[in-house]
Amino acid sequence: MDKSTILKAGDIVxxxxxxxxxxxxxxRPALVLGVPNYNEVWVAKITSKPHFTRHSVLLDSSMFFYxxxxxxxxxxxxxxxxxxxxxxxxxxxVIGKVPPNxxxxxxxxxxxxxxx
Numbered sequence: 001m002d003k004s005t006i007l008k009a010g011d012i013v014x015x016x017x018x019x020x021x022x023x024x025x026x027x028r029p030a031l032v033l034g035v036p037n038y039n040e041v042w043v044a045k046i047t048s049k050p051h052f053t054r055h056s057v058l059l060d061s062s063m064f065f066y067x068x069x070x071x072x073x074x075x076x077x078x079x080x081x082x083x084x085x086x087x088x089x090x091x092x093x094v095i096g097k098v099p100p101n102x103x104x105x106x107x108x109x110x111x112x113x114x115x116x
Contacts, residue, residue, distance in 0.1 A: 007041055007088065009034050010103040012064060012096030017045050018084055029095060030086075031057075031078040033103075033110055040085050044078045044106065055081035055113060057098075057106045064096035080109040 007013070011032040016025045030043035050058065059076045078098075098106070 010098045011094050014092040016090040044080045045082045046076050046078050048076050050077035055109050063098050
């Protein structure tokens with residue numbers, strides 16, 4: 001990703017995200033939940049196989065930028081319970097943006113998880 005790109009909470013990115021076991025990584029879409037400093041980003045993985053848990057946020061295809069070579073699934077889910085801090089260097093590109101109400105819901109679920 002271009003170093004001049006400014007990431008913001010609510011961006012949907014393609015990034016190297018660790019597995020839950022931290023034994024390896026996968027390149028996958030992720031929702032940016034915060035940018036605590038210049039080099040780090042808080043993300044939640046996005047899956048196209050929704051589990052509909054209380055700590056997930058549903059996303060629809062309108063939130064993704066159109067890519068004729070890789071069209072988004074009709075529905076996806078940001079798994080807020082699967083939070084990671086990654087470096088900006090792990091991010092390949094921005095592929096979408098969630099609306100403010102979806103970001104607010106995701107942040108409330110994140111605060112519920114971390115106990116704030």
